[in-house]
Amino acid sequence: MPALHVNDELLDQYALGTLPEERVAGVEEHLLVCEACQSRLDASDEFAMLFRAASVQPDARPQRSWRAFWNHRAANWTVxxxxxxxxxxxxxxxxxxxxxxxxxxxxxxxxxxxxxxxxxxxxxxxxxxxxxxxxxxxxxxxxxxxxxxxxxxxxxxxxxxxxxxxxxxxxxxxxxxxxxxxxxxxxxxxxxxxxxx
Ligand SMILES: [Zn+2]
The missing domain is CATH 2.60.40.10 (Immunoglobulins)
Structure with a gap:
């Protein structure tokens, strides 16, 4: 496994979609190969979902969870x-x-x-x-x-x-x-x- 994991702040920003564009490629490259950080992204994504739910109108539909895609990558990409x-x-x-x-x-x-x-x-x-x-x-x-x-x-x-x-x-x-x-x-x-x- 790569030695340098994605830090919490970057992972949260990635989950929220606020990560600066120049950092995205590096984070995604690491995520491709690091299951530990994939799991951490799951947790971070839950945080992001709660954050979104709290910050948008109550009737807005929550954004699709990335977690489902991690877990069912092979089957779910025709959503x-x-x-x-x-x-x-x-x-x-x-x-x-x-x-x-x-x-x-x-x-x-x-x-x-x-x-x-x-x-x-x-x-x-x-x-x-x-x-x-x-x-x-x-x-x-x-x-x-x-x-x-x-x-x-x-x-x-x-x-x-x-x-x-x-x-x-x-x-x-x-x-x-x-x-x-x-x-x-x-x-x-x-x-x-x-x-x-
Ligand atoms: Zn990692």
Whole structure:
């Protein structure tokens, strides 16, 4: 386990969503690999939920708990609110900046979470996977989740030069998992670490 854990103050800020943006990537990278801090985030998240409940209107719906995503990461990423977030990011994206040519990034499944592929945060990237389409299977989907399991993006995977690829628009800085699915299978066929910085 990494020696330097995330301190309480940063963890609370992360849970509350008030952590300065330049600190987020570091915290998320640590959370990816440290179960101790994941558990502490659970506790911190409960604090954040109480804090929110106390500080917003009584009829406001509490925000979705990240804890559920930690515990059921593999099963729960199709939750509607996460999909809404993905749609908002995709819809909001093109209006902020003029179109840029995407950088091509080769995604290799042998690279572990310690050596993720890197993209420039906020810029489009074409992720090319080290996967060859199976004969007779035309539909693949890629889903990008953040370290707390919230789905950031879901997109149809296309074939480029005999390889599977997906265009990603403007990921915020941070660490992510990219999972590739066959449309006829709910289990990912491959998973990759990705860092945007
Ligand atoms: Zn830790």
């Amino acid at each position: 509607a609110s996460a999909a809404m977030l993905a749609i908002l990011l995709l819809v909001a994206g093109p209006f902020r900046e003029p179109q840029m040519a995407p950088a091509t990034v080769l995604m290799q499944s042998l690279r572990g979470p310690d050596a993720p592929a890197q993209v420039a945060a906020g810029r489009p990237a074409l992720l090319v996977f080290d996967l060859v389409p199976s004969p007779g299977v035309n539909e693949y989907e890629a889903r990008i989740v953040n370290p707390v399991g919230v789905e950031i993006l879901a997109a149809k995977v296309s074939s480029k030069d005999g390889r599977l690829a997906v265009l990603v628009e403007r990921l915020p800085p941070g660490s992510y998992w990219v999972r590739v699915f066959r449309s006829d299978n709910r289990e990912p066929i491959a998973e990759y670490g990705l860092r945007a910085k």
